[in-house]
Every structure is written in C-alpha cells, then in structure tokens.
Amino acid sequence: MRTFTHGTLSDCGLVPMARKKTKTPTIKDVAAAAGVSTSTVGRVLGGYGYASPETRRRVMKAAKQLGYRPNAIARSLKTKQSRIIGFFLSSITNLFHARIAEGLQEVASSYGYNVVICCTGLNANRASAFGQMLLESQAAGVVFSVPGDEAVIRVAQSLLDNDIPVVTCHGSIRIPSQDRIVCDDFQGGYLAAKHLVELGHQRIGIIGVKDSGTSARRIQGAASFLKEHGIVPSRVSIVEVVSYSTESGYTGVKLLSARDEKPSAIIAANDLMALGVLECLEEMELRVPEDVSVIGFDDSFAEMTRPRLTTVALPMYEAGQVAAQLLLERIEGKDVGEERFITLPERLVVRESTTVYR
Amino acid sequence: MRTFTHGTLSDCGLVPMARKKTKTPTIKDVAAAAGVSTSTVGRVLGGYGYASPETRRRVMKAAKQLGYRPNAIARSLKTKQSRIIGFFLSSITNLFHARIAEGLQEVASSYGYNVVICCTGLNANRASAFGQMLLESQAAGVVFSVPGDEAVIRVAQSLLDNDIPVVTCHGSIRIPSQDRIVCDDFQGGYLAAKHLVELGHQRIGIIGVKDSGTSARRIQGAASFLKEHGIVPSRVSIVEVVSYSTESGYTGVKLLSARDEKPSAIIAANDLMALGVLECLEEMELRVPEDVSVIGFDDSFAEMTRPRLTTVALPMYEAGQVAAQLLLERIEGKDVGEERFITLPERLVVRESTTVYR
DNA sequence: GTACCATGTGTGAACGTTCTCATACATTAA
C-alpha cells in the first residue's frame, strides 16, 4: 500500500524525480562498452602506447556513442597539475590589463588551459588569498601583471616553492630569476621624438612622471634620438610631474610654458596626460596640431579625444600572448634554460594631434 | 662497489637531486603528526561532526606546523564539483564586460570560487570549446554575457543538462527558465529625459539604434517621461540609425537637423554616439552645452570627452556581483525557487554637456 | 538491568583517471 502511494505521488510529479538522465559516463563505461580494459581506453584516448586499429576503432566508437568526456579533475589529481593559469592584475577594467588578459587567454586556451583572473585591487590580503587558492587548486602556472609590492613577491615565492612556474608581464614587479616581458619604453620614446623631428619640430617639450621607470626610459629614448639627430639640447625642455593623470598633463604644460623656449611639440608620458595637455593648450588658445603638436603613449582612448591623439601604442595583447607562450614552455617542462627577458617593440599611431612644423 | 659509485656520483652533484624539499603534506601526514585518523582531521579542518577540544587543538597545531594545504583537486573529485565559475563574454577589453567580470570575481572569490574568463570573440567554435572545457573541469556554474546566438545557447543547454547552473547577465542572450540580470533601460531613458526637462528643455531629439531592444526601451522610457510631463509630442524628434558608433551619432544629428523642430537637447543611445554628436555639433558651430545639451548612455569614456559627457551610467559592476550571488545560491543548492529576473537601476551622471535651456 | 542517546574516533570505500607492471603472442635473429 505504502509503496503504491509513493508510486502515485511520484507519478503525479509531486515528488521530484531524479533529474540526471544518465550518470556521466566514465572511462570504465567506455571500456565495458568496447569490451576492453580501462587501460586500453586510456591508451587510445590519451594517444600513447600501443593499440590495434580494430581496438582503437571500437573504443572511439564506444566513447562517441556514450558521449564520453574525460574528467579533468580526476586527471589533475593523478598528474598533480590542473590546467589553470592564474593571472594577477590590479583591475581588469584597466584597458592594459584587459588586453594582456585577452592575449593570455587566447594562447592559453588554444593549449587547453584556463585563465583565472585574480584582481587584487589595492588589497595585499587579497593577493595572498589568491595565491592560496592557486596553490590549493594545483595551478599550472601564474602570470603577474601588478605592482611588485612585498605581499605579491611573497605570493610568487610560495608558488615557486611549490614548483609552479611564474612569469611577469608588464608592471613594475620583478621576481628574481623568472621570465619577464616588458614593452620597449626606450624605443617608444625614440619613435615619438623621431616622428616629431621628421615633421620639422625643433623645440620639443617632454612631460615625464617622477619616480616612474617607464617614464624615465621613454624620456631617455626621446632624448637619445634628439641628441643623435642634432637637435639643440637647450631647445628640449623636460619637466616632471607627480602622476599619470589628466591634471598632471595640464600642470606639465604650465611648467613648460614657463620655460624660455616655447615648444612647438609636446610629448606626454601617457594618453591621460596628453588629454590634460590638450585641455591646457585649448585654454591658452593654442590650436592642436596647428600651433602645437601633441603625442601621447598607450593608445588607450586616443581615438576618443578631439583632435584624435597621435600616440605610441603598447603591444599589450602580444605581451599577453608571449607571457602565455613562455609560461607554457615552463609548464610543459621544455628545456628553455635560464630566465628570459623579452622586450616587445612599441608602435607609433599617427592620428590628428601632430602635424608638420610651420 | 656499484652502490658506492652511485653514491659518489650523486654526492658530486652530477646526478640531479630531487628538487622538492619536502613533499606537500597531505591529510594523512597531518593525521600521523597529530596521532589521529584522517577522518578526524577531516572533521576538524572541515568543521563538521564531533571532535573534542583537545583533539581539535592537536590537529590544528599539526596542520599549521606542517604547512598543510587542502588539495582542492582531490576534494573536487570526491564532491564532483570544482570551484570554478565560467564567464562567457565576447571580449574582456570591452569596458562593460570588464566591469561585470570584476564584480563577479569579487563576490565569487569571497566565497572561494575562481572565475575563468571565456572570451568567445565572434567565433562560435570557441564557445563550444569553452563549454567542453567547463564540463570537463566540472565547473560549479557559468555566467553568460554574450549575444545569444545559437551556438552559445547550445553550450548553455549542455551545461544545464549536466546540472551546472547558468545565469545570464546583460547581453541579448536569453536562456529559457534561467536567472537573468539586466539594467533598467526604460528607467535610464526616463532619467535622461527628466534631467533635460528639469533643465528647461522642451525640444528634444533622440537618436536611437534600429533593431536594438536596449535602444528601444531607452526611447520608451524617455518618451514616457516626456508624455507624463506634458512635453508637446511634436517637439520631440526621434531618429534611428544603424549602429552604436561614432559615425551613427554624427548621422543622427544630421537627421535631426533636417526636421522642423531643431532640438535644444539630444539624447544619444550611448556614449560612442554622443561623441559623434559632439563632433557634428562642433562642425555646425553649435556650442555644447550652451546651444545644445547632449546626453549619452553607458558612462564608458564620458570623462574623456570635451566637454565631459553627461551620461546615464549602467551598474555593470553591481550586475556582476548580483550574477555571482544568484549563481552561488543555485550552486550551493539553496531553495530559491523558479527563475529570477533582476532589473538593476541606472544612474544619471551629470557632467558638462548639459545645461539649463536659455 | 536494559535501552537509548550524545559524543568522540577510526576504518575503508569511493571519486575517475593515469601509468607501471605483468602477461601474452608473434616475429626475428643467432
């Protein structure tokens, strides 16, 4: 009687029925269906060791028929390595990091690896929590694209202690003896200066950022070109401001115009600052590019300004790809020798904010 | 003799030594160190079941001393669920998606889950490859923030078939009977119109995008406010363009100025179009905001335009957080009933491109 | 005294894979 009642309830749909139609098939099910052992299935599907063509065919067929999907977790448990790559960044809404992430992800997933984003923000605790997580989930490798504060270095070290390879990509972080990818700031500065000189500019203003290695290298690159090409040093004004911000760009122009030589062209340390430069020049009733040419760095939103900014574009997408490549070589245990240091070329993008000197 | 020789070689460092200082400790090691069984350790560390204070103390101490870290992979194998959340998006360099990703990640990681980015681009194959991967790695749940093409729907369905909960967040995608999060486009349009009317504008131009649900709802919202507040319908011009682009914004203004009533304020369907509007107005020698007020949508780069754009900001970060919340409730098996449909409020951000009508 | 509960602990079977080792047969070389 009771049994009957239950049956009725269930039939009425009042009692939830088991939803899973059929348990996910495992390698065992495939083996049974193909009439072979699990190790044979493993050999066929894993593509290693011997298997007769006939067996191979039977296994393939059985796997297909059952809709077999290998369980990555079980594999990871055995191989002691998941196919997860961690990506440390401060914020993914930062276009730079997003571009790196995209390049990284593209290459990683073409190799069957997943990218886990670890947005640390400004919180040091968060970095170590992510480190913990990556350690626990047996991450295959990690890419760092963050400022190199102490907490992060500690995280990287603990990953390395657990034989998880680590690569840094852009950002001020420096992890001893690990692969590192950067953009060629010096060359970028060089390109900017070259562009302006080729347009006939001789009085050049450069707005750098204090205590920034990147900014310093860009200035060096620009200065180097100017020196090589006989631009009178006294006509080159270099000022330094405190941050990579629109306000700093604005301030930079003010500082430059206090100098004796008024520049006919200005190199700002990044696009955000270039925006401030445009604003200040407009206030001073100087037209861009007719009166003053302006050039930025980054190519972050240079398409959005009016006039559109000529800028030096950073190969962030490529940087992400290369980071993935280097990391994967380490992960797959290729003998690639010592730490590698890759410098990627920057690229000048000419838009509307620069023109020939008249 | 032979033994001796080997010993010598090894001692000389000619034979590579085992690099890992000490094998990562497992629950067994902790059990041995604490003098209890593995299940007791499990109970203490897992925080379930009985354990005497004394035992608890001993286990904790042993775990700490050994630097024990649970193996997430092994746990996942047993529980049949990893702590991975997949996030489908077309491109992470899109600020919207990046904001969603950040919100999602923040909540997910506070619950101990990892977010894997799945950038599908425009490639349908890629979507199914990601689906495959998530299935294989026993993902806990998935968030979709992509156009809802057929391939993606198929992926979502296969995830659902495997009892992996799915949530959609923004984007045109619609998965039957699954939780969905959207922004309140209608209210956004309403807010934009309200702002302009409160500034005294009576002749209002609206540039919408053909075949866009979002645009249609924004227009409805604006129209609704205008109607409610007695704005003469004939003074409201609505034009439709083909895409959300700068060029379309430009075209939109041309279309509007062909109408009888020249608007004193323009609502563009997004910031990119608003940029085109600014450009066209400048060409027509109309000043913004003195002659014409302009308002955009998205708050994507509204800070970068000159004048800075007044815009309706979309709560993408919050959307990501809510997506995580809903998804986690499903993952953790909370009884939250049927599909849920969350509409998040938009917010007006007043900057420089709107002013009182004179 | 028996029955029952609450508390505390250990045993050992899974989870689904990989991969070493053992086994078997066929072929070839000496």
Add this chain to the structure above:
DNA sequence: TTAATGTATGAGAACGTTCACACATGGTAC
C-alpha cells in the same frame, strides 16, 4: 632451439580527499 624484440592488452595501485559506517564510551531514562 633459444633469446630477444615488438606489439597488444589487462590488472590494479596510486593520487588526496570525503563520508558512510562501525565502534567505542559514558550518561540518562525507565
């Protein structure tokens, strides 16, 4: 003939966890 080699397959142990179950012990209720 024997031995070695190549091909083909299977048995089963491990990976590190969780958790059902069994087994204690001591207390309380009848």
